[in-house]
Amino acid sequence: MRINKGVEWAAHACAVLVPLWxxxxxxxxxxxxxxxxPEPYMAKQMQALSRAGIVTGGRGRSGFYxxxxxxxxxxxxxxLLAVDGEEPAFRCSEIRQQGPCAAKPDECKLPCNIAAGFARAERSYRESLAQVDLAALTGAVAAQLGPDKVAEAGEWMAANLRSRG
Incomplete structure (x- = not known):
């Protein structure tokens, strides 16, 4: 399964916002x-996160998230769902009803075993992602980066902060 770059970028942007919440x-x-x-592509991801209620803010270059x-x-x-949507990664096209040995539609009352296998895998994948929250994730990231890199990022953020109110 391939996750598009927008999901990666959105997740990283959210992780950067965690210590500011x-x-x-x-x-x-x-x-x-x-x-x-690129700012325009980041804007697209942030707008998707905003529509999903994950971030607030925006309103152009002068706004903030x-x-x-x-x-x-x-x-x-x-x-993932905010950026990529709810559609499953695998969509069965009922290929078993095509070609020289095609099954008739009335012979396909049970779900295709291949589609069912992909559906089970995607459920497991989504359940796994649902177990990883930003608070725990950013704690692990900070521990992995070490205190010097965390301090460097903190200094950079302090220079770019915007506050509500």
């Missing part, structure tokens, strides 16, 4: 700059 955020330009990404709810209430599944 509940009343601070970063401008779109800063979120794009932090990860070395912040998490809309506690980091422990935002999962990787929430981010």
């Amino acid at each position: 509940p009343d601070r955020g970063l401008p779109l330009a800063a979120l794009a700059e932090f990860h070395g990404l 912040m998490l809309a709810k506690p980091p422990a209430e935002i999962t990787l599944l929430d981010i």
Whole structure:
């Protein structure tokens, strides 16, 4: 299964916003700059997160984004669905009803075993993503990066912060 870059970028942007919650955020330009990404494409991901209620804010270059709810209430599944939508990755086209040995529609009353296998795998995948919240994830990321990198990121964020109010 391939996850598009937009999901990765959105997840990273949310992770950067975690230590700023509940009343601070970063401008779109800063979120794009932090990860070395094109601002227009980052804007698209942030708009998707905003529509899903994961972040608030925006309103152009002068606006800023912040998490809309506690980091422990935002999962990787929430981010994936916000950016990629609810559609399953595998969509059965009933290929068993095509070709020289095609089954008749009335012979296909039971779900295709291949489609059912993909559906089970996707359920497991989504259940796994639903178990990973931003609070736990960013704690693990900070531990992996170490105190020097965390301090560097904190200094950069402090220089780019925007506050509500």
